[in-house]
Amino acid sequence: MQGIFITFEGIEGCGKTSQAHLLSQHLEKQGYKIVMTREPGGTPISEAIREVLLSTDFMKMHPHTEVLLYLASRAQHITEVITPALQDGKIVISDRFDDSTFVYQCYVRGIDLKTVEAMNHFATGGVSPHTTFVLDVDPVEGLQRAKSRNQRHARKEDRLEREAIEFHQRVREGYLKRAREYPKRIYVIKSDRDKEAVHGEIREIVEGIVEKGKNV
Ligand SMILES: Nc1ncnc2c1ncn2[C@@H]1O[C@H](COP(=O)(O)OP(=O)(O)O)[C@@H](O)[C@H]1O
Ligand SMILES: [Mg+2]
Numbered sequence: 446m447q448g449i450f451i452t453f454e455g456i457e458g459c460g461k462t463s464q465a466h467l468l469s470q471h472l473e474k475q476g477y478k479i480v481m482t483r484e485p486g487g488t489p490i491s492e493a494i495r496e497v498l499l500s501t502d503f504m505k506m507h508p509h510t511e512v513l514l515y516l517a518s519r520a521q522h523i524t525e526v527i528t529p530a531l532q533d534g535k536i537v538i539s540d541r542f543d544d545s546t547f548v549y550q551c552y553v554r555g556i557d558l559k560t561v562e563a564m565n566h567f568a569t570g571g572v573s574p575h576t577t578f579v580l581d582v583d584p585v586e587g588l589q590r591a592k593s594r595n596q597r598h599a600r601k602e603d604r605l606e607r608e609a610i611e612f613h614q615r616v617r618e619g620y621l622k623r624a625r626e627y628p629k630r631i632y633v634i635k636s637d638r639d640k641e642a643v644h645g646e647i648r649e650i651v652e653g654i655v656e657k658g659k660n661v
Pocket of ligand 1: 458460461639
């Protein structure tokens with residue numbers, strides 16, 4: 446596969462969507478072909494699954510149901526969007542991907558990591574991100590940002606945003622642990638600064654990666 450697959454990860458309100466947009470705009474201006482997508486979602490089937498996953502109607506969702514829905518959404522996303530774009534040589538930028546599953550479902554909800562890794566491999570066919578940015582911010586600040594974003598867009602808080610602060614703290618720690626386990630792929634970027642400063646650091650790293658790709 447020729448393309449480059451970049452993912453953004455981190456707790457609610459850390460800036461994933463904002464940074465994914467800033468990076469795609471920047472790379473597009475430089476003439477790269479970009480596919481910007483998100484999880485859960487990215488295809489009509491996956492977006493329908495997203496509705497179920499985030500709905501506050503389903504507060505009683507069993508953790509096994511939750512992981513299977515995320516993986517079902519991913520299987521469709523991979524075959525319909527990500528793999529074809531990478532085969533076409535595009536840069537795919539996804540707002541969340543499989544690190545979210547390992548952190549939320551395994552590190553935080555406690556489902557066995559090896560089992561989920563095997564199921565995830567079944568869903569992705571082995572396609573995985575080349576580079577991942579974990580945007581790191583204190584959950585108090587992240588949730589505050591998410592709350593004011595929701596108010597601005599007249600959007601209700603979703604099922605995961607409703608979780609207690611301790612949950613988000615565990616998610617943050619889960620991401621830092623994952624980053625220690627995959628130090629070559631995962632960059633932890635401090636996100637308690639203004640958007641442009643965060644974007645500048647990310648852009649520099651991505652430019653290095655894109656340049657290297659050109660020389661192979
Ligand atoms: N570095 C930042 N400093 C202050 N506010 C930010 C920053 N990054 C994003 N925001 C704002 O915080 C809110 C949440 O950001 P968003 O990109 O939607 O986060 P996520 O997708 O990770 O939940 C948005 O209103 C966004 O404009
Ligand atoms: Mg977002």
